[in-house]
Every structure is written in C-alpha cells, then in structure tokens.
Amino acid sequence: MMDAETLAVFRAEAEGLVESLESNLLALKDAPRDRALIDGAFRDLHTLKGTGAMFGRADIASFLHDFETAFDRVRDGSVEVTPDLLSVALAARDHVVALLSAEPAEGADRAGAAILSRLAALMGTPAAPGAAPDAGPWHATFRLPADTAALGGRPELVLEELRRLGARTIRARTGDVPPLDRLDPVCLYLGWEAEIDATATEDDIRGAFLFHEDGLQLSLTPPAAPDATAPPPRGPEPPQHRAPALMRVPAERLDEMMDRVGELVIAEARLNELAARFGDPGLVAVAEDIQRLATAMRDNTMSIRMTPIGAITGRFRRLVHDLSRELGKPLALEVTGEETELDKTVIERLADPLMHLIRNAADHGLEPPAARAAAGKPEEGRITLSARYSGAEVLVALSDDGGGLDRDRIRARAVERGLLAEDADPPDDALWKLIFEPGFSTAPAVTELSGRGVGMDVVRRTIEDLRGTIDVASAPGGGTTVTLRLPLTLAIIDGLLIDVAGERLVIPLAAVDEIVELPDSLADDDSGNAFLDIRSSLVPFLRLRRLLDSEGQPGAHQKVVVVTSGEGRVGLVVDRIIGSNQTVIKQLSPLHSGIKTFSGATILGDGAVALILDVPQLVARGRSDTDCQGEAAA
C-alpha cells in the first residue's frame, strides 16, 4: 500500500492532469480541429492512465484505456471531434475525479461502465470486456402494496430474498412517510431501491415479490443497458487544502451573534409554551424542531466564542520579565493548562485581575532573594498560573512560593479599618477574604507597582461580575494561592426551573447535584438551617421560602435541590420542580447590585421574569454557622 505522502503526490499530479484535460476538452468545443488541443487532450489521458497504473490505480488506468484509444484515433484523423465525444470525455473526466476522491461515490463502477458504453457507442466498437469493471447490476425500484402489513406480509422477507439473489445495496425511500399525526401504523409508506447482481434473472427478481404482485410497483432496469443519457454521479471535488480553513471575524459580530441566539432561545421557549397550550401535533413538531436547532445553534455559537486561556498568558510572561528587572528579584512564571477554554468575554475581562494578582505576588508575595536564601528556598521566585476544568466551571489558580500572607498584619489592619472587632479571631479563609476589601493594603510602603490598596477590591468585583468566586489559601512561609472559580460561559446556561410559593426561580443546572424529597419529619421544622441526611452524609439545607420571606404554607412533598459550589454542598428546599430551562442570563441593574441571593434574571417562555439563584452565595450561606435570615431577599 502507498504511504500517505506518495498518495498525496499522485493526487496532486492527477488533479493537475484532470484540470488540463478539462480545459483542453472545453476549448475543443469551439475549435474541434485544433491540433494542439487534440494532442494536449491525448497527452493528458495518456499520462493520467500511465500515472494511475504506476501508483497502483488499475481502476483509473483501465477506465481511461478506451479514451486514450479514442483520442489516438482523433489524432490520426480517423475520428472527428463531436460534441457527443466531448461530453462523454468530460463525463470521464468527472468520473476520474470521483475515483480519485478518498471515498468514491456509491455506484461508481456502474457510472464508469455507463460512460464506457457511451464511448463505445460513439466509436462504433463494443466496449472492451476487460475495460468495464464489471457488467453492472440490475437496478430495481419498488413499492410493496400499502396493505402489506395488514395482510401479514413482511417486507423484510422480500428484502432478504433480494439479498439472497445478490442485492448489493438496498436503500429505503422514506419520502412518502407522513408526519406522525397522520401516520397509519399498519400502512406501508416505504419504497426501496436495490442494486442486484447481474447473475440474477428477471424471473428470479420478479419471483422475490411472490404474493405482493397485486399493487406492486416495480421498475426494473436490466444490467446490459445502463442509462446512457443520465449524467454519471459526480464525485466530490478533491479537497484543495488539507489544513482547516480559518477565518478572522470581528469579535463584535460574535457578541452580536450571541445576543441573537439569546433572543432566539427566549422566542423558542415562547413557541414551546404556545405549542403545548394548543396541543396541535403539527405545531408541536415544528416547535420541537426549532428547539433542537436553537440548542444546537446555542452550543455552536458558544463553542465559537470559546478561547484558550493561552491567548492572554503571553503578556503575563512579559509582565513577569519586566517585574523581575524592576524589583530586582529573579522571577519565573510557569503556566499550565493554557489550552483550557473560556468564553471570549471571560478571557478578556480576566486579563486585568490576573495581571494585578501577578504583580501582587511578585511585589508582596515573593521575598527578596536574600530572604529566600535564608529560608532555604531557591533565589528565583516562582509564580504559577494554572487553569483547569471543574464541571461547568474553570479554576484559574495563581500561586507563589513566597512567604505567605501575614496573618497578624492583616488582622491588625482589619481592626484598624473597622472591618473586624478588636477581639475577633476569624478562621484563616475568612481573614484572607478581607484583603479584597476596598482600600485594604498591608504593604508597609507604597511601591511603584502595588500597595496602594486599589486593585484587590477591583479584582474581586471583576470576578464577581463574571459570576465567579475567589478563594485564598496561604501558609506561613509556604506561599499563597488565589483560586478564581469562573463559569464557562456568561450568556446562556441550562437552568432548573423551580417554584417557591408561586414564584419561579432558576438554579443553574450545572450546579445541581441531585434532587431528593424533603422528609416529612423536616417539613414543618421552623428552625431555619438544618441538616439533611443524604446517604449518611450531612448536608445543610436552606428553606427558600424562608429566604424569600414567602407567605403561606408549602404543600406536601417539598423537594430539596442539592447544589454544589467548590467543595461545599447545600440543599435548597423548594415547593416544586418545574423542569429544565434554557436560561438566557440578563444582568441585574446596578440598583440591585447589593443583592446577594441572585446572580441575574431571565425571561421565561410566557414572558415572565425569573430570578437566577446565586449558588456560590447560597452554599457559603448554608455552610456558615451564623443564621442569616436577617439578610433575606432584599
């Protein structure tokens, strides 16, 4: 077998010859006696045949043999160039292209034989028996009587009989199958076409339809007379380039496209609502089609917008290089997971916060070389940026191997700024979060680069705007890691639509772990937070009714939707699960920026607005020991 490279060389050459042949043939149309053109066409055929044989393509060589002979006769003047000859030669050219393609179209042999017999007819010679790949099959098109199934007839047995007779291909024609609502289940709507080996006789084939003769529609084309007038099936054009074609598109167009898809998804939800209300099967079928298409389009558009995080890491290398010189510290940046993809908008807005975090790490996090040496660390400070997927989120972590956050200093600063009571002793992660408060800086001296207290709060705000969260981990002397947890996309998510006291709310489906029934024993418990025993693990749960200050009493069978964020799980008690919903996220207005429970809103199929629950916030709330009812639904 030829290797791919040799094959490519052959293809390229053959494609060139085919092109030259085509232009010679087309030119011959206007100048049938042009010597140069005739010689050219002959040469193309001859070389094509020879190359084919050399590269093991005996099919091409044997197919072209008769054409070479024909044009040889044109050359010596014994045959005239006629429009018929040119048209059959052009058909031959197309056939060679089909043979050259990686997957020749079905029925290529038959098409080749048909072309050769056309040529033979023109030249007044019978087609050389060796030239045709084989005699070609019977072509049968048939429909069994519509009442076949009602009479207990089994079409598959007819097909089996045809296969026994040597049917190579049998294809069903489904064009007459009506829509589901008009389909009579015992009526046979299918037709078939089959190609059957020439070894079968007409009686054999007709005999296969035993007992189906009444009402049978059968058209049978014998193998010896291929349809000379029908154009041969055109094979796919040979691919010109192997590399995937890339296009540059202005980013705004992608944003616009996403907006349109968002509107489409909302309109589709309305259509579905209407279809369900009217119950017309035709309308439901269309609504289902549109839903399918809209979902595919949504996924497609989102995938177009996905950009690897590597797109912005280049500038960080440069930044670290510059910082190293400015600060006089040897620094190294290591990036992993550059191929991790995020929505274009997320990537763009992530650049500044990451730059800020890198600056902070370089300036405050990493000790001067002397201090590092004293601590037994390599002089070169190491900053690591890593990105990886975690469910429907991406985790971007920035670590340094510096001295870690200074607990005492942060605590002192927090007390000084009134963020912490004098005697408070919060756990580490709560304390670390304070560094994101506005104006919070513990840097003893303001440097050129950082320490002015602007920045970290901006980092947090940006990440929260992106519906992400920030975690900080730090160990004295062991460095600091800031983990940004970001949603894969901002625009449209799959949501779980729930009902709380008649209010519809959306929970991002990606955050949903499972849904369980609220045990009766807990149904009337008024204590606010409680724990649920789910397969021997205790999960705290929040009553959304309480959180939303709902009036009235819940019905029986309340459900608990267990959601996850990061490491934490919390159950949300809801009245009812409505179902899944494609949620087009609309930002809440700046007036509502203080609201913690919701991360956005969406428009439902009936035009109503539903709020989207902010899962990370709820999980944090569920896990905190303090009862946070006071803050309920602003």
Add this chain to the structure above:
Amino acid sequence: MSRTVLVADDSPSVRRMIVLTLRGAGYAAIEAENGQEALDVATTHSVDAVITDQNMPRLDGLGFARAFRARPEGRGVPIVFLSTESDPALREQARAAGAIGWMVKPFDQAKLLDVMRRVVG
C-alpha cells in the same frame, strides 16, 4: 424459536402431507378440519401463519379469513390459500378477505416451503 403454522383442510391426507412437510422443515404445525375449527384454534393459540383450503364444511376458507381478520388475534398473521380452485375472481375475494397469497393444488413440497420461508421467515 420455531414458528407455528395452522393448517386447515378437510382432507386428512392433504393435511397430513402439509403438516409432515412443515415439520420436516422445522415448523410447528396445528391441524384443523374446517374453517370453524381453524378459527377456534387461531384465536386461542398463537400462530405465525395460516395455510387454508377454500372449500370446507361449516366455514369455508373465505369465511375463516374474514372472521379471523376481524379479530384482534388475526391482525398481521399471514393467511395463504391452498386450493384446487384457480378462479381469479375467487383469488380477488380472498385478497379482499385479508389473505396474502393463493397457491393452487396439487402442491409441491419445495414450493410450499419456499412460500413459507417468504411468508414467515
């Protein structure tokens, strides 16, 4: 799983021949002497196909075919007539009554098995 064929004919010798032919080819066969008996068997047993004579006492082949097709058990079960009659008008009536095919006696074993293969597989 062997297929079950119901054979209805008032002639014991014909019935015997058909049944032996079918059993020899691996089919299970149930016999009935006339159309009425055939109907009783066909509606109480699960049969995959019926081979029936036309002229039979009590209920003829056409009568059987019509009655059987009208019953839920009779839906989609192929009925083949095997008769000395070859009148096209009768054949048409058989088709209208729900029969899928008509064979003319005397039957040839190979032909019968060929038909059964095409009708019940």
